[in-house]
Amino acid sequence: MRRIAIINQKGGVGKTTTTVNLGAALARRGRRVCLIDLDPQAHATTHLGLEPDGQLPSLYHVLLGQKSLAAVRRPVSDNLWLVPADIDLAAAEVELAGVVGREVILREAVQQDATPFDYLIMDCGPSLGVLTLNALASADEVLIPLQPHFLALHGLSKLLETTALVARRIHPPLRVSGIVVCLYDATTRLAQEVVADLQAFLERSRHQAVPWNQARLFATRIRRNVKLAECPSFGQTIFSYAPRSPGAADYAALAEEIDTGSVSP
């Protein structure tokens, strides 16, 4: 099972949109995919048509040791399952503050989960707090969605260092597998310049003894496409809502690239 944490502490860069639509695209390729919503704002949960109203059996109950992952997991569509978040997850950050091994509770739950999946994909909110640390400690791969704006590279270094720290202290198998450019405005020079800066940054890292010297920039870029912003309001993924849109094409290409290692031209 490939365990992927979708991480970026910068807000609004496409983490949730990527979790939901990449997950759906992999499911359409016949992979069994389990999504986990680790954001107290529960956007992946809402995106898939559930109501996080405080009544939902959720990841919160798993982190507090009250339920197993299997007990709160729900089928979404063929090959696609979701472990939802709910608003009480906001309290978890505080409630877990004093607990021993608070960053590895999710990892334990995943290890105890007997259900076979091909992919586990974890959506994190815009922070590097205990919920995000749980994702990092449970993952073998980190996928970083990144909006090609100025502050993107600034935040990236900090994020990579945090990943390295978790890898060293808590979970050695962890590695940054890749960065995916999201919200890509091909027409703007800004996007092209930031992507060029990003490629140069990754190139320099190749020759350094840093844990992300194998990180790749995915060839697939997710272009800005209003259909991707519309489908959450119908509780759907892009593949049900607008299967012929550029958004659907881009996430299908990303899934192929992640699944096989390359994209058909």
Next chain:
Amino acid sequence: MRRIAIINQKGGVGKTTTTVNLGAALARRGRRVCLIDLDPQAHATTHLGLEPDGQLPSLYHVLLGQKSLAAVRRPVSDNLWLVPADIDLAAAEVELAGVVGREVILREAVQQDATPFDYLIMDCGPSLGVLTLNALASADEVLIPLQPHFLALHGLSKLLETTALVARRIHPPLRVSGIVVCLYDATTRLAQEVVADLQAFLERSRHQAVPWNQARLFATRIRRNVKLAECPSFGQTIFSYAPRSPGAADYAALAEEIDTGSVSP
């Protein structure tokens, strides 16, 4: 002095862009403006050309009682000052966890600050943690930047409830003054539908005994304009970088609307 907290727990909706450019626009109108960066990611600080490298005298030192606001405040341009954030602010959330009155430390510092300003504008990160609570407890007005996407309204209710709670328990003068639509894509039906939903929501609230029944939707909408995304990379506000751009026109109009209560046509 008008004390405005720029708040939205949703990531990437234009909080920092609004803090910096609204602040600059008010300064250009001759108002004395002090910006405070309350986000450990320090984007407002970086936007204005400073380097949050752990060496900056910053808001962190104020929250820990080591320095006054005046001691860390820096002039940015005419009429515009900044109290910067720095990376060590991330530790504040944890370090303040046990401290009595941890949500009102900034308010005390503001009250002890003898320097006369017309506006205090506080930029918050995408969370409702102790740093954001400090902003709410120090503010008399809350300004909510909002991207007209589906999840905007979802998050708004939660945000308004939090504001009401702070007002009731910690800081009674607090009120939501307004919501400003940011990243507005006038060409998309999605943006128009969400704005219509927002207007309906605010209209319904008028007749309820809720603390936000006076909240207004600003007439000024900040349109999506790549110039606004480019200027941080030069450490500039939109008014130095691209003074004739739609981004500059929109923030100048917002400043007029906030300063005078209405916009000249």
